[in-house]
Amino acid sequence: MLQRTQFLKRILTLNRLNRIQLRCSSTGTTSDEVSHFESLASTWWDVNGSQAILHRMNLARLDFVQRIIRNSIALNEEPTKASQDDVYIPGYNYKAFFPKEVSNAVSQDIRMTASSKLQKMKLNVLDVGCGGGILSESMGRLPFIKHVTGIDLAPDCITVAKSHARSDPLLQGKVSYHVKSLENVKGKFDIVTCFEMLEHVDHPEAILNHAWKRLNKEGILFISTINKDLVSWFTTIFVAENILGIVPRGTHHLSKYVNSKDIVQWFQKNEGSKYELLDLKGTMFIPIKGWVEHDCPNVGNYIMAIRKE
Numbered sequence: 209m210l211q212r213t214q215f216l217k218r219i220l221t222l223n224r225l226n227r228i229q230l231r232c233s234s235t236g237t238t239s240d241e242v243s244h245f246e247s248l249a250s251t252w253w254d255v256n257g258s259q260a261i262l263h264r265m266n267l268a269r270l271d272f273v274q275r276i277i278r279n280s281i282a283l284n285e286e287p288t289k290a291s292q293d294d295v296y297i298p299g300y301n302y303k304a305f306f307p308k309e310v311s312n313a314v315s316q317d318i319r320m321t322a323s324s325k326l327q328k329m330k331l332n333v334l335d336v337g338c339g340g341g342i343l344s345e346s347m348g349r350l351p352f353i354k355h356v357t358g359i360d361l362a363p364d365c366i367t368v369a370k371s372h373a374r375s376d377p378l379l380q381g382k383v384s385y386h387v388k389s390l391e392n393v394k395g396k397f398d399i400v401t402c403f404e405m406l407e408h409v410d411h412p413e414a415i416l417n418h419a420w421k422r423l424n425k426e427g428i429l430f431i432s433t434i435n436k437d438l439v440s441w442f443t444t445i446f447v448a449e450n451i452l453g454i455v456p457r458g459t460h461h462l463s464k465y466v467n468s469k470d471i472v473q474w475f476q477k478n479e480g481s482k483y484e485l486l487d488l489k490g491t492m493f494i495p496i497k498g499w500v501e502h503d504c505p506n507v508g509n510y511i512m513a514i515r516k517e
């Protein structure tokens with residue numbers, strides 16, 4: 209009996225040591241941030257609980273991800289490999305020149321070809337800062353996703369994510385979760401997601417650097433986070449945390465917010481011509497409509513997709 213107690217104590221001490229090491233080796237995430245999310249883990253999947261706002265934005269994020277992937281599918285092979293299945297895409301604005309019936313037929317052909325190519329894809333995803341798994345799970349259910357690896361520094365969030373995923377047989381073998389820092393991830397992925405996590409780290413550029421290294425050529429990095437401006441402070445801290453209470457107090461710190469133009473500049477400086485900004489949209493929450501996209505990505509929340517060339 210004594211031996212068993214000692215053994216358990218040893219395991220807990222080792223666990224604690226592991227946690228401390230993880231926090232130290234993380235890409236600038238303080239233990240306060242990790243403890244904050246650990247304390248919210250038990251209510252992660254309550255759609256009206258601590259992560260209500262993530263549940264509400266999830267469909268909009270999925271729409272964005274699917275649209276970007278669909279639009280970035282190369283419809284035609286190189287000319288030498290062209291087959292009868294390839295779709296003819298006019299190299300000009302055909303909608304303005306062709307009669308309506310013809311341009312509709314071309315559009316439909318393009319859509320159908322993209323859909324059938326999408327159904328055959330089997331993409332591997334790395335979800336950085338997955339928390340309790342809201343995004344990882346919904347990505348795992350998409351037919352063209354082979355596997356989602358979710359990583360987070362908060363062990364309690366990972367425990368919740370694992371346990372929630374076990375309740376859906378469709379997710380078995382499609383998602384896996386690990387308490388791990390990004391710099392310790394091995395292997396390459398077709399998609400890397402950093403959703404609502406860059407605003408919680410001290411060195412976002414280190415996250416960009418490591419996330420980029422984990423991408424396959426032609427892979428896509430998806431980011432959603434918050435610009436450092438007064439509008440963001442007003443909506444995400446003053447209103448959401450202090451007035452409405454739909455986000456737990458202390459979740460956000462204006463000083464950690466990251467401007468979308470700084471992310472673009474980081475890519476210009478570090479990746480030169482080896483990246484393509486596929487899309488960058490502002491996002492906002494409208495109570496009667498939910499999360500919507502808009503064309504002012506330099507204000508408030510935003511979402512973006514960058515492809516590795």
Ligand SMILES: C[S@@+](CC[C@H](N)C(=O)[O-])C[C@H]1O[C@@H](n2cnc3c(N)ncnc32)[C@H](O)[C@@H]1O
Pocket residue numbers: 234235236237241242245262336337338339340341342343359360361362365388389390402403404405408409
């Ligand atoms: C607001 S939650 C977002 C969860 C999830 N990405 C989503 O949008 O549904 C932020 C998460 O990032 C995690 N996190 C913060 N810094 C991290 C880091 N350096 N590496 C991995 N996870 C981190 C936190 O523990 C927390 O679970």
